Structure formats: structure tokens, C-alpha cells
Amino acid sequence: MLLFYKFDRRLTMNRVLKGLISKTFLCALLAALLAMSFVACSGNDVKKYTVKFETNGGSDIASQQVEEGAFAVQPDDPTKTDYIFNGWYEDADLSKTFDFETQAITADTTIYAGWTSESEATSATATFYWNYEGAPDNGIYSSKIFVSGGRLTKPTNPTRSGYTFEAWYLDKEYSEKFVNNSVYSGNLSLYARWMKQYTFEAEDTQLTGLDPDTDLTANTEGNKKGVGFSSNFSGTGLIGNDSAASNGKAVHGLYYEGAYLDFEITSDKAEKGASLSLRISSEYRAVTLTQDSFQVMVNGTVLAYKTGDIEMDWGEDYMDGVWDSGSDHRYVTVVINNIDLKGGENLIRLYVNNANGRPDGTVAAMAPIVDCIYINSSSALKMTVYENK
Incomplete structure (x- = not known):
């Protein structure tokens, strides 16, 4: 009986110890997992x-x-x-x-x-104007008393439906921008500058009715020439259906040196500091455009690309060198640069200035598919639209 009792007690103690060890191990494992989870979660938190x-x-x-x-x-x-x-x-x-x-x-x-x-200061008044016709409160957005010769801070930025507030200016011509929290003297009038984005479609540029005697891009019928991978076309043939384009259409086939598109833009006033962007794609998987090989001109002046060369690399799954009308290409919006507009007529030209052809087809230069251009401007803009029949 005594031997059995001792044996049984040892057996029971072993079971207890094993149970304690198992529980200790499980608790330690659980604690470690919780700690790892906490570290992982905290690593994703924004400081x-x-x-x-x-x-x-x-x-x-x-x-x-x-x-x-x-x-x-x-x-x-x-x-x-x-x-x-x-x-x-x-x-x-x-x-x-x-x-x-x-x-x-x-x-x-x-x-x-x-x-x-107040007893030591010479005060002045800064009046901030909405600066558009029909604005509320007699056109006054905010008025501030400040120390003449002291620092002036701007009010909360105003909002206006359909427009983006750009900045406050000390004149209606937007030649001198207000610098927040800076020293100013005397009574001031400040004017909001409102920017509106205009979209002008490439398919609305002139592709037919050109003069073949003066325009080297026109064929004998006066239609702009287009070049494809294995065949050529002209006029409205440059317009392709594309469900990914902004208006369901885009212009392609500008694959020869000297090809161009002209966007004829009328502005109600002269303006400095509007911005120009292109929405473009390519028929080839990998295309690089430089400010020299694909020139963007405004009223005869070639613009520098604000962000450097345009790189379009769509990957191996992208169709290469084939226009499949109705398919959706991959587009990118590229900010070209700030531009100055004249009051009246302006000409924005996209010009192919290279002979980087492809050895496996009739393509004689590299150019993008052009969907549209965007202009952010405080002026009222309108484009001459061609029917291209």
C-alpha cells in the first residue's frame, strides 16, 4: 500500500507539473503573439x-x-x-x-x-474681396484690422462652386501675390484668384480642310496625314474610339516628323500663370517623350517640361503597336508648365520633333495618343472647334 501510495503521489505530481508547464508555455506563447500583434499594429499607425x-x-x-x-x-x-x-x-x-x-x-x-x-500702434485695414461678378456681401469676403508696418495674416481660404481658389493678390492683374504673415503697411485691398479647369479635346482640332499647298501634314485632299503600324490614313481616320478617353475619342497616328495638333484658344483677357496639362497615352508599351522630341508650344514659345521627361511604360500585358478602335488605352495626365495667355487668340501646338521610327513597321517617329489638354485659368477661355467631316 505504501509503495502504491508513493507511486501514485509521484504520478499525480508529474501530471500537475506537466499541466503547469503546459499552461505556462501556453501563456507565454499567447503573450508573445499579443506582443507581436501590438508591434505589427503600432507599426502601421501614423505618428x-x-x-x-x-x-x-x-x-x-x-x-x-x-x-x-x-x-x-x-x-x-x-x-x-x-x-x-x-x-x-x-x-x-x-x-x-x-x-x-x-x-x-x-x-x-x-x-x-x-x-x-492699440495705443502704440498705427492701425490699417485689409479688405479681402471675393473678386467675381455677383459675389455676396458687396464683394467683400473678409476685413481685418492690422498694425501698419506689422504682420498681416490671411483669412480662411474662400470656396466657390466650380472653381479652385489659388491665392490672394494685391492687384486685380495678379502680378503681386500676398505673402501670409508678412509685414505690410497702410490700407490694403486683396483679391482672390479663382482658377477653372477647361478641357479641350484633341478630336476637335483641325484635321480636315487644310491647305495642301502650305501645310506639309496635309494630303492633296486637305486632310491631315496619319501613320499607322502597317498602313496610313488621314483626316477623321486619326480619330479613334477609346472608352478610356475623356470624350470617348482620341487622336493617334502622329508618327512622323513635323506632325502637329493645334489648339486655337481665345481668352477674354491677358493672363500670367495659367497652367497647361496633357492627357496622353501610347500605342507602344514603353515610350519616352522629351521636351525636344515632342514639343509643346504656346504662341510660338517651346515650353520646358516642368517635371522632366515623360515616361510611359505599361508593362508586358499592354498591346504593342496596334490601334484597336473601341479598346481602352491607359492614360496619364502630365502637368507641362505654367503658361502666359494673350487677350484674344492663342495657339497651343503639340509638335512631333523626332524621327525615332520603329524598324518593324511604317512608324517614322514617336508620339503619344492625345486625348485632350487641360488649362487651369482665371480667364474665360473658348476653343475653336472643327467638325472634321
């Missing part, structure tokens, strides 16, 4: 910092949570009895101004308000 506004006795402004590398939102100016607000600063000594548009947040940050006593 945020707190931006506080020290108004130095002025009205309270709520703090902001800003993602690392992003920008704080400039709040409405605080108020303080008997004082005029005099800008935002990055240090408590008010020696360095804070720029909400360029200074990214990379740590917890405090931004400090500056003030000037």
Missing part, C-alpha cells in the same frame, strides 16, 4: 503630434493633432482687448515668424501669438 497655440493673453484656440510631416491649419486670428494681433511666431521671444504653408510638423509644437497695443 501624430500636438500643436498648441499660446495666445499670450488672447482668446483661446484649440490645439490640433497633426500627422508627422503634415502642416498645421492656420486658425482664425485670436482677439485681445486693447491689442491688435500681430502674427504667429515659432518662439516665445517672438523673433521668428511661423509659416503654416511651409513649416511641416515633426514634433510637439507650440506656436505663439504676437500683439501690439
